[in-house]
Amino acid sequence: MIVCVPDVLTAQELGAIRAELQNSPYVDGSVTAGWSARMVKKNQQMDTGSAQYTRASDIVRAAFQRNALLQAALLPAANTQPLFNRYAGGMEYGAHVDAPVMGGLGNALRTDIAITVFLSDPRSYDGGELVTHANGGMEYSFKLDAGAAIAYPANTLHHVNAVTRGVRDAAIIWVQSMVRDAARRELLWDLESAKRDIFGREGKTQVFDAVSRSHANLLRMWAEVTG
Numbered sequence: 101m102i103v104c105v106p107d108v109l110t111a112q113e114l115g116a117i118r119a120e121l122q123n124s125p126y127v128d129g130s131v132t133a134g135w136s137a138r139m140v141k142k143n144q145q146m147d148t149g150s151a152q153y154t155r156a157s158d159i160v161r162a163a164f165q166r167n168a169l170l171q172a173a174l175l176p177a178a179n180t181q182p183l184f185n186r187y188a189g190g191m192e193y194g195a196h197v198d199a200p201v202m203g204g205l206g207n208a209l210r211t212d213i214a215i216t217v218f219l220s221d222p223r224s225y226d227g228g229e230l231v232t233h234a235n236g237g238m239e240y241s242f243k244l245d246a247g248a249a250i251a252y253p254a255n256t257l258h259h260v261n262a263v264t265r266g267v268r269d270a271a272i273i274w275v276q277s278m279v280r281d282a283a284r285r286e287l288l289w290d291l292e293s294a295k296r297d298i299f300g301r302e303g304k305t306q307v308f309d310a311v312s313r314s315h316a317n318l319l320r321m322w323a324e325v326t327g
Contacts, residue, residue: 101286102252108249124152140194146184177278182271192262198254211254217271220242225266233257278323289317
């Protein structure tokens with residue numbers, strides 16, 4: 101399941117993040133890649149030890165956590181701190197699969213879903229499309245407006261095309277979902293979408309209540325929670 105959500109970041113938040121990106125130190129992006137992905141990861145990454153990173157990260161995390169569509173579709177149990185990746189001058193990220201577990205002892209997180217939040221105006225750079233690989237050799241390309249986000253299964257083979265003009269900035273977050281199975285998450289999202297559609301057209305009807313009950317009980321059956 102791939103979900104694209106517009107306006108995750110407001111114009112004011114985008115402006116604040118871009119100011120931090122402009123003044124931030126950067127490091128080689130390969131430092132956070134696995135041994136095989138490191139061979140094909142050619143980009144820069146905002147230094148996570150900088151004050152600029154802390155301020156930009158807080159903005160992105162807050163925007164993700166308040167976005168009702170992302171929360172309903174992904175059912176997050178935990179998420180990583182954002183990483184800020186920059187591509188320019190022919191930089192690219194070749195085909196790879198994200199690490200299945202991130203973090204260390206005591207804070208390990210299973211990466212069910214990856215989220216890319218686009219930070220650059222798509223008209224300001226050439227290339228830089230996020231490309232996901234599907235079964236049968238099909239590829240799907242995404243280049244969203246600044247402030248929009250795409251969420252996709254982290255077990256998907258994917259790559260980022262070379263940026264041949266301008267600069268492509270993006271924030272990346274990984275999510276561990278309360279519902280581990282991707283097919284179950286998709287079914288729950290279908291029911292959630294149906295609920296919203298029925299309520300928008302008819303209000304709180306018996307049909308709405310029936311769909312809501314099924315959605316709630318399936319989530320109750322499948323959710324993995326602690327505490």
